[in-house]
Amino acid sequence: MKTIEAIAAELQGYDPQALSVPMVNAFLHQLVAPVTQTETVSIFQALDRVLAQDVISPISVPPHDNSAMDGYAFNGAALAARAPLTLKIAGTALAGKGWVGTLGSDECLKIMTGAILPRGFDTVVPQELVTIQGDAVIIPPGLLQPGDNRRQMGEDLMQGLPALQKGTLIKPAAMGLLASLGIKEVQVFRKLRVAYFSTGDEILSLGDSPREGAVFDSNRYTVWGLLTRLGCEVIDMGVVRDEPALLEAAFLEAATTADAIITSGGVSVGEADYTKAMMKKLGDVAFWRIAMRPGRPMAVGRIVNNKSASGARQTSFSSYEKESNPPPSSAILFGLPGNPVAVMVTFLAFVRPALLQMMGSTQRPPPLLKARSMEAIRKKPGRTEYQRGTVSTARDGSLQVQTTGNQGSGVLSSMVQANGLIVLHHTQGNVALGDEVDVMVFDGII
Ligand code: AMP
Ligand code: MG
Numbered sequence: 162m163k164t165i166e167a168i169a170a171e172l173q174g175y176d177p178q179a180l181s182v183p184m185v186n187a188f189l190h191q192l193v194a195p196v197t198q199t200e201t202v203s204i205f206q207a208l209d210r211v212l213a214q215d216v217i218s219p220i221s222v223p224p225h226d227n228s229a230m231d232g233y234a235f236n237g238a239a240l241a242a243r244a245p246l247t248l249k250i251a252g253t254a255l256a257g258k259g260w261v262g263t264l265g266s267d268e269c270l271k272i273m274t275g276a277i278l279p280r281g282f283d284t285v286v287p288q289e290l291v292t293i294q295g296d297a298v299i300i301p302p303g304l305l306q307p308g309d310n311r312r313q314m315g316e317d318l319m320q321g322l323p324a325l326q327k328g329t330l331i332k333p334a335a336m337g338l339l340a341s342l343g344i345k346e347v348q349v350f351r352k353l354r355v356a357y358f359s360t361g362d363e364i365l366s367l368g369d370s371p372r373e374g375a376v377f378d379s380n381r382y383t384v385w386g387l388l389t390r391l392g393c394e395v396i397d398m399g400v401v402r403d404e405p406a407l408l409e410a411a412f413l414e415a416a417t418t419a420d421a422i423i424t425s426g427g428v429s430v431g432e433a434d435y436t437k438a439m440m441k442k443l444g445d446v447a448f449w450r451i452a453m454r455p456g457r458p459m460a461v462g463r464i465v466n467n468k469s470a471s472g473a474r475q476t477s478f479s480s481y482e483k484e485s486n487p488p489p490s491s492a493i494l495f496g497l498p499g500n501p502v503a504v505m506v507t508f509l510a511f512v513r514p515a516l517l518q519m520m521g522s523t524q525r526p527p528p529l530l531k532a533r534s535m536e537a538i539r540k541k542p543g544r545t546e547y548q549r550g551t552v553s554t555a556r557d558g559s560l561q562v563q564t565t566g567n568q569g570s571g572v573l574s575s576m577v578q579a580n581g582l583i584v585l586h587h588t589q590g591n592v593a594l595g596d597e598v599d600v601m602v603f604d605g606i607i
Pocket of ligand 2: 427428432499
């Protein structure tokens with residue numbers, strides 16, 4: 162386990178008061194580690210889970226050379242010898258049934274899609290290309306090459322080779338692929354447990370009576386949604402009032418039960434509350450000012466519960482293997498800013514990739530898309546800006562993007578309206594109308 166200090170020492174140009182977005186990600190990559198415990202689940206339960214070991218194909222798919230079309234199977238070598246080619250129909254091969262018999266070079270077999278190709282028969286002529294004459298088919302010249310319309314044994318998956326790699330985030334296609342191999346269960350990393358609470362005395366829980374200067378807690382719900390979408394087990398702790406005893410109890414409980422703790426609020430420079438003090442007291446935490454907008458302040462580190470018995474984790478995770486050297490219960494801390502848009506942006510930019518790494522996933526973040534800006538955007542070099550945008554297809558088929566108006570970091574409606582974030586990179590300056598910009602589309606992410 163590397164300390165904050167050790168990681169900082171390894172990163173060239175680390176300055177907690179002015180961190181670039183790429184530097185934050187490089188830091189977090191060093192800080193977090195994948196969970197080690199695994200469990201076996203059925204295919205249906207495997208959706209959005211991460212494979213904990215390679216899956217080696219127990220069989221080849223397809224298991225035999227077979228026909229890709231309804232038609233007539235024959236030895237393709239005959240194509241070079243005679244044209245047009247006339248072949249006698251010797252029988253019919255149906256899908257799911259092996260055809261038994263021997264065939265001469267002047268014979269063919271009526272064959273259905275998926276039926277096994279008899280030995281030596283490597284080519285299929287689709288039925289719509291032939292003329293039938295009594296018990297023979299006539300294949301016109303120039304339409305086929307030997308090997309056409311044949312699916313080769315193992316062309317999808319070859320017995321003995323890895324079909325899926327450890328670290329794969331299982332999606333619907335992978336579920337089907339596992340089933341095509343006859344595999345019913347797979348070993349996956351256990352779900353990541355992530356605790357969340359909102360801080361700030363001005364934050365009302367739903368159901369509280371409104372009062373002047375107070376706002377309802379929206380972050381609890383966006384974070385719950387983001388974590389659930391990611392396949393995490395969410396430990397929802399609601400709002401924790403700004404009192405040292407309550408904050409301490411919340412952090413210690415979270416450190417004992419969760420792999421990661423996400424909080425919102427209380428990390429900005431001018432904060433007069435106890436959140437930062439408690440983070441400092443209970444863990445190894447760095448307080449950053451990130452060169453980005455929205456989302457400048459953030460606290461990151463590890464919260465430790467020294468008070469918990471070393472076996473505390475085992476009580477809640479009794480089914481998991483005991484770690485060889487159980488540390489005091491600790492959890493990675495992501496102390497996010499309070500503003501609702503800043504919470505979502507910092508989650509997408511930093512927390513989500515870090516949590517994926519903790520889940521054992523080796524998946525790379527989806528590529529940013531290029532879109533033409535439908536307006537001029539003011540941007541200062543020296544910080545990364547994330548503007549809410551609506552991406553659409555222009556008349557010429559290319560992508561275009563428009564900002565969603567008010568970009569205030571508290572304007573959550575901009576996130577609802579947007580279908581992506583326009584990413585204006587650290588060194589980038591003003592954007593002119595028609596310039597290409599990078600866009601992180603939300604589809605499949607949030
Ligand atoms: P802070 O980072 O604590 O200074 O909060 C910045 C802004 O975000 C303030 O206007 C807070 O009222 C608002 N805020 C903080 N936490 C939440 C929350 N859980 N839900 C909605 N707004 C919040
Ligand atoms: Mg606050």
